Amino acid sequence: MSESENNKLAVLIDADNAQAAICQKLLAEISKFGIASVKRAYGDWTTPNLKGWKQHLHKHAIQPVQQFSYTQGKNSTDSSLIIDAMDLLHEGRLDGFCLVSSDSDFTRLANRIRESGLYVYGFGEKKTPEPFVAACDKFVHTEVLRKTDSHKIKDESKNPKLKEIVIDAVNAVARDDGWSSLSAVGSYITKNTPSFDSRNYGYDKLGKLVRTLSYLEFQERSFNEQASNVHIYVRERSA
Structure with a gap:
C-alpha cells in the first residue's frame, strides 16, 4: 500500500494522556497523512480533568467514548x-491509524496494526x-505543535545525534557520484528514526535544516526550465 x-x-x-x-494543530498535522475518517477520544468524561477537551469534541466532530475508571490506579x-x-482493523475499511498518547501501553497495538500492512502515526x-515511538511508521512529538517561535540550532556540536542520523541516511542512499537526493x-x-522531525531543530522543512549543517554540502538541480522542479542533492563534506 x-x-x-x-x-x-x-x-x-x-x-x-494528551493535551x-x-x-x-493535531488534526491539521494528521491531514498531511490522510483523511480522518474516524475520530474518537477516550476517557472518563465525568471527571473534571477532561473539561478542557469538551469544547474541542464538538468543534472538530470527535466522538467521546466514555470509560469509567472502575479501579483506582488502573x-x-x-x-x-x-x-x-x-x-x-478487522473491518478492513481503513488505511492507517493515528494513536495519540504518550503511553507505552500502545506499543503492542502499533506493532499489530503494522503487521496487518496499515500505517501507524503516533503523536505524543x-x-x-x-x-x-519505534513501533510507529512516523512519530510526531506534540511539543512542535505548541511552538510559536521555533528555536533554531546554534551549535551543531550539541547535536551529535542529529549528525549521526543525517550522515547515516546520506551515505545509505548515496549514488555512485556520492550525492543523495534530499527526498x-x-x-x-x-523509516529508521520515526520521531525525527526538522521542527525539533527549529526548521519547518528538512531542506532548510540541511542548509545550516556545516558537515554537508548541497546542490540544487533543475531538470527543466520550471523553478518548481528544482531538486536538492546533498553529500557529506570532505574533511
Missing part, C-alpha cells in the same frame, strides 16, 4: 481504545517511551 493524502485514517485519542490545547481507557482499534510528548534522505530517516 502506498502512502497517500487520501488514505482513510482512524484517529484514536487517549484523552487522559486538549493542541487539538486543532487505566481502563487504554483497554477500551485497544478493543475499538482491533474492531476497526517527548517523554513517550522509545518502544512506542531519498528524508524517506530513509523517516
